[in-house]
Amino acid sequence: MRTPLSILDLAPIARGETVASSIAASVDLARAAEESGYERVWYAEHHNMPSIASSATSVLIAHVGAQTNTIRLGAGGVMLPNHSPLTIAEQFGTLDAMYPGRIDLGLGRAPGSDQNTMYALRRDPMSADSFPQDVLELQAYLAGETRVPGVDAIPGKGSRVPLYILGSSMFGATLAAALGLPYAFASHFAPAMLEPAVAAYRRDFKPSGQLDRPYVIAGVNVLAADTTAQAQEQLATSRRVRAAALFGRGQALTDEQADQLLAQGAAHHVDQMLTYAAVGTPAEVRDYLENFAKVADADELIVAHQAPTTEGRLRSVTLTAEAMAA
Numbered sequence: 001m002r003t004p005l006s007i008l009d010l011a012p013i014a015r016g017e018t019v020a021s022s023i024a025a026s027v028d029l030a031r032a033a034e035e036s037g038y039e040r041v042w043y044a045e046h047h048n049m050p051s052i053a054s055s056a057t058s059v060l061i062a063h064v065g066a067q068t069n070t071i072r073l074g075a076g077g078v079m080l081p082n083h084s085p086l087t088i089a090e091q092f093g094t095l096d097a098m099y100p101g102r103i104d105l106g107l108g109r110a111p112g113s114d115q116n117t118m119y120a121l122r123r124d125p126m127s128a129d130s131f132p133q134d135v136l137e138l139q140a141y142l143a144g145e146t147r148v149p150g151v152d153a154i155p156g157k158g159s160r161v162p163l164y165i166l167g168s169s170m171f172g173a174t175l176a177a178a179l180g181l182p183y184a185f186a187s188h189f190a191p192a193m194l195e196p197a198v199a200a201y202r203r204d205f206k207p208s209g210q211l212d213r214p215y216v217i218a219g220v221n222v223l224a225a226d227t228t229a230q231a232q233e234q235l236a237t238s239r240r241v242r243a244a245a246l247f248g249r250g251q252a253l254t255d256e257q258a259d260q261l262l263a264q265g266a267a268h269h270v271d272q273m274l275t276y277a278a279v280g281t282p283a284e285v286r287d288y289l290e291n292f293a294k295v296a297d298a299d300e301l302i303v304a305h306q307a308p309t310t311e312g313r314l315r316s317v318t319l320t321a322e323a324m325a326a
Contacts (some may be wrong), residue, residue, distance in 0.1 A: 003293045004300040005324055006040040007033050007317065008076050008188065008219060011054040014241075014308060014324065015252065022053040023063065025310040030064045032314050034071040037322035040104060042076025042302065048117040051245050058091040065099040074104025076302065077166040081109055081127035086153055086287025087133050089141035093156020106164040106184055109171075132175055137177075139163055143209075145258055162210060164217070173197040173204075187296060188219030188304045193274040198297050218296035221277035222303040224285040224319040225312070231280045237308040242270045277306070282323035287326065 007124055009029055013022045017021040022162035030041045043054040061073045073095075078088055088105070095103045109131035118125060140146055141153035142161050160297075165176035165183050168190035176183035183201045186197060187194045198216050223238065225231040243266040244251075253261070262270065278288035293301055305316040 003290070003298065004039045005037075005078065005321065006042065006217070006300060006302040008042050008044065008302050008304045009054075010304060011043060011052055011060065013051050013053050014120070014310075016158075019053045019312075023060065023241035024175075025313070027064055027067050027318060028310065029313060030068050030071060030073070031323075032317045034068050036318055037325065038071065038317075039300065039319060040074060041071035042106060043140075044076050045079045045082070045108075047082075048114070050250065051241070058095060058122065061095055061103070062098065063086060065095065065102065070102070072104055073099065074100050074164075075106050076104075077106030077108040077164070079110060080107045080138070081131060081274050082121050082123055083140035086141060086148075086151065089156040092161045093142065093153050093159045093172060094163050094262065095200070096159040097155045103161050104164060105161050106166045107138075108166040130180075135163070135175070135179065136166070149314050160210075161210070168181055168196065168316075169193055170200060173201040174246075176241055177201045177204035177214070178206060178209050180206050182215040182217065183210060184217040184219070184302065186219050187276050188221050189273045194218065194276075202297065203246055203254045213293055213326075215300070216296070216298045217302050218292070218298035219275055219276075219302050219304060220289065220292050220296075221279065221306050222289070222316055222320055223279045223306050224282055224316040225307075226281070226315070226319070228280045228284065231284075234307045234312055235277070235279050237271050238306045239267070239274070241308060242273065243267070243292075247271070278303075278320075282319045282326075285320055286326070288321035291322075 009026050010248045011026050037254040045056050045057045046052045047055050057075045064186050065073050094106045095209050109128045135145050141161050144158035163181050165172050166183050169187040202214045223231045224236045243261040248259050248268045278285040305313045307313045
């Protein structure tokens with residue numbers, strides 16, 4: 001049976017591009033994903049990152065939803081400690097009312113930012129500690145079974161938007177298992193704990209009203225192109241972009257400067273993040289993804305198409321879907 005395929009759209013703002021062009025590219029990508037038979041497209045909440053345009057995640061989902069018809073859309077994820085559960089229930093309840101049966105809500109507990117950004121968000125540094133309780137409060141709002149007397153999420157009440165726990169450690173695996181929720185592992189950038197976390201989740205899973213058996217989504221990078229050489233060229237550019245983003249201190253770097261960073265040690269971190277990457281022709285990508293699904297013990301793959309241009313990503317979306325359907 002074919003492994004379902006979804007997309008994590010990182011909404012990248014490439015060198016020389018604008019936020020407006022990035023958002024337009026996200027619309028084009030979602031449309032291509034819908035035409036190619038992907039299950040869903042998710043967007044992640046990031047703040048204070050000059051190369052990512054998905055900070056207002058629910059607003060982006062609303063915009064893309066208006067320009068697509070059937071594909072599921074969601075957060076992969078909302079960093080719940082940055083928000084009150086009621087606010088997120090209202091936002092995703094609104095989205096569900098606009099696009100019934102198409103909205104997912106993935107939840108993470110990482111700050112997704114530095115100390116100054118946490119201050120700018122007015123976030124309490126200890127707020128991650130209450131993540132399990134906040135998930136339950138949010139779930140109750142969406143079910144119409146509020147845990148806060150006299151307070152309902154309107155919109156949101158009774159919508160039962162499906163929740164997913166995101167993680168890259170044993171914490172998320174344990175929580176998703178205990179709450180009987182699907183588990184999405186961020187192996188596309190934090191691969192180290194993939195196998196033990198998924199094993200623990202499957203072992204300890206307790207059925208719930210949302211889910212009767214474990215369901216694992218695993219993240220994987222993809223660079224599919226018409227030739228192996230094209231894919232490798234895109235990978236080289238992607239490594240430079242990551243090196244500049246991680247170690248460039250916010251400066252616009254030339255290719256030579258990025259290569260210098262890689263040579264001076266950035267390559268270790270960048271390549272670790274790219275541990276799971278399907279790079280090459282459609283056939284090469286298909287072989288890699290089929291094997292990765294077994295290694296990850298995944299029910300579904302969510303792919304991050306890493307081509308540095310919009311055209312490259314759209315081509316990768318189409319080639320990957322065609323290869324996996326073959």
